[in-house]
Amino acid sequence: MNNLYNGQIPLNMLPVGKKAVVTSLTSDGVNRRRMLDLGIIDGTEIEPLYKNPSGNPVAYLIRGAVIALRSDASERILVSIL
Amino acid sequence: MGLTGRSTGAGLLNCRGIHTQNESEQLIVALAGNPNVGKSTLFNGLTGLNQHTGNWPGKTVTGARGICRHKDKSYVMVDIPGTYSLMANSAEEEVARDFICFGRPDVTVIVADATCLERNLNLALQTTEVTGRVVLCVNLMDEAKKKKISIDLELLSRRLGIPAVGTSARSKKGLDALMEAIAALAEEPPADKRLRITYGDEIEAAVSLLKPAVADALPEHIDSRWVSLRLLEGDVKLLASLSSHLSRDLTVDPGISQKLEEAGALLNHTDIGRDNLRDMMVTRIVKTCESVAREVVTVKKEGYAERDHRIDRFLT
Numbered sequence: 365m366n367n368l369y370n371g372q373i374p375l376n377m378l379p380v381g382k383k384a385v386v387t388s389l390t391s392d393g394v395n396r397r398r399m400l401d402l403g404i405i406d407g408t409e410i411e412p413l414y415k416n417p418s419g420n421p422v423a424y425l426i427r428g429a430v431i432a433l434r435s436d437a438s439e440r441i442l443v444s445i446l
Numbered sequence: 447m448g449l450t451g452r453s454t455g456a457g458l459l460n461c462r463g464i465h466t467q468n469e470s471e472q473l474i475v476a477l478a479g480n481p482n483v484g485k486s487t488l489f490n491g492l493t494g495l496n497q498h499t500g501n502w503p504g505k506t507v508t509g510a511r512g513i514c515r516h517k518d519k520s521y522v523m524v525d526i527p528g529t530y531s532l533m534a535n536s537a538e539e540e541v542a543r544d545f546i547c548f549g550r551p552d553v554t555v556i557v558a559d560a561t562c563l564e565r566n567l568n569l570a571l572q573t574t575e576v577t578g579r580v581v582l583c584v585n586l587m588d589e590a591k592k593k594k595i596s597i598d599l600e601l602l603s604r605r606l607g608i609p610a611v612g613t614s615a616r617s618k619k620g621l622d623a624l625m626e627a628i629a630a631l632a633e634e635p636p637a638d639k640r641l642r643i644t645y646g647d648e649i650e651a652a653v654s655l656l657k658p659a660v661a662d663a664l665p666e667h668i669d670s671r672w673v674s675l676r677l678l679e680g681d682v683k684l685l686a687s688l689s690s691h692l693s694r695d696l697t698v699d700p701g702i703s704q705k706l707e708e709a710g711a712l713l714n715h716t717d718i719g720r721d722n723l724r725d726m727m728v729t730r731i732v733k734t735c736e737s738v739a740r741e742v743v744t745v746k747k748e749g750y751a752e753r754d755h756r757i758d759r760f761l762t
């Protein structure tokens with residue numbers, strides 16, 4: 365698949381039904397902290413469950429919770445496909 | 447009601463002040479938790495009032511108050527806006543944080559969603575850093591049961607070192623047991639058995655260096671370890687709230703600012719910068735939530751539960 369950054373892709377490029385693990389966050393400040401507080405840290409498993417027809421936001425399964433993220437947040441989460 | 451988002455924090459704090467002066471029999475209980483976990487439903491069930499519930503526009507933005515009578519005692523229940531974290535990002539989150547941290551409730555109830563307990567534990571563990579007077583209310587037990595999720599509440603309580611009670615607020619199940627736990631904590635706080643999160647040798651050394659000066663400057667009801675950690679990570683918004691609560695700025699206290707500088711130098715030696723520090727702290731808490739959840743949550747017939755989960759999400 366996509367190999368943009370050494371096997372890492374931004375989360376918004378992860379297709380529905382594929383699982384991935386977080387490898388790094390590229391956001392900072394408040395946005396970074398928000399992601400951390402949702403349990404999105406290095407090694408966290410994430411799976412996109414479904415997309416809004418317009419493609420934004422996408423609902424993700426994260427640590428047993430369903431969380432909708434818009435692409436401006438998900439493009440700053442780098443993941444590696446499992 | 448009737449408080450605007452901006453004035454609510456101060457309003458609640460004033461209310462608490464009035465309470466201590468005039469109605470010493472009434473105990474203040476904060477109902478806090480992540481968004482949409484059933485805080486207002488619980489509030490309504492306990493007070494007989496009718497706070498708006500549901501997703502939108504049921505979102506609670508002000509701190510409604512109501513009375514709950516339990517065994518000859520009156521409790522003032524405060525319905526706090528939902529928040530994922532005590533690191534506030536929005537006005538509502540600030541209201542929630544300020545009430546939990548500086549409103550001096552007699553008991554803080556962290557309402558959690560039983561169907562995704564792990565994420566909810568983050569706020570619970572952040573709160574137990576601030577105060578030992580916390581009850582964990584694991585709500586939506588009926589939903590969890592439907593999804594074949596079971597939670598060992600007794601083990602959960604032991605692991606966190608605070609009481610944990612299961613409820614289904616929509617059908618008013620478990621409310622008595624919850625009030626019992628609240629009453630027990632309010633009347634006679636038991637020995638402090640809180641799970642204490644530690645952040646590794648470097649950060650702990652910095653805390654040890656700073657904490658005595660902080661403890662000297664703080665009133666007894668504010669946890670000096672917690673404030674030391676916030677000073678180290680430089681949580682500007684929280685420190686501003688603390689300053690207005692104390693009517694003084696801790697960061698300009700000569701004793702504290704000197705120790706803070708020393709602690710900062712200590713951390714710089716170990717390559718832990720401020721951003722890094724924050725990441726390390728959150729990561730420690732998230733990992734603790736993960737391991738506690740792994741111990742106490744069991745999902746039967748996982749395949750079935752996962753499919754079920756997905757289907758009903760599509761339907762709603």
Ligand SMILES: Nc1nc2c(ncn2[C@@H]2O[C@H](COP(=O)(O)OP(=O)(O)OP(=O)(O)O)[C@@H](O)[C@H]2O)c(=O)[nH]1
Nearest residue numbers: 481482483484485486487499500506528586614615
């Ligand atoms: N099945 C079930 N539904 C519940 C339970 N508790 C609350 N709900 C439902 O969950 C939804 C959200 O409840 P609220 O009480 O508005 O949640 P809240 O925590 O006050 O939400 P915010 O104020 O937005 O943070 C409502 O539709 C409730 O009817 C419960 O124990 N079981």
Ligand SMILES: [Mg+2]
Nearest residue numbers: 485486505506
């Ligand atoms: Mg509410």
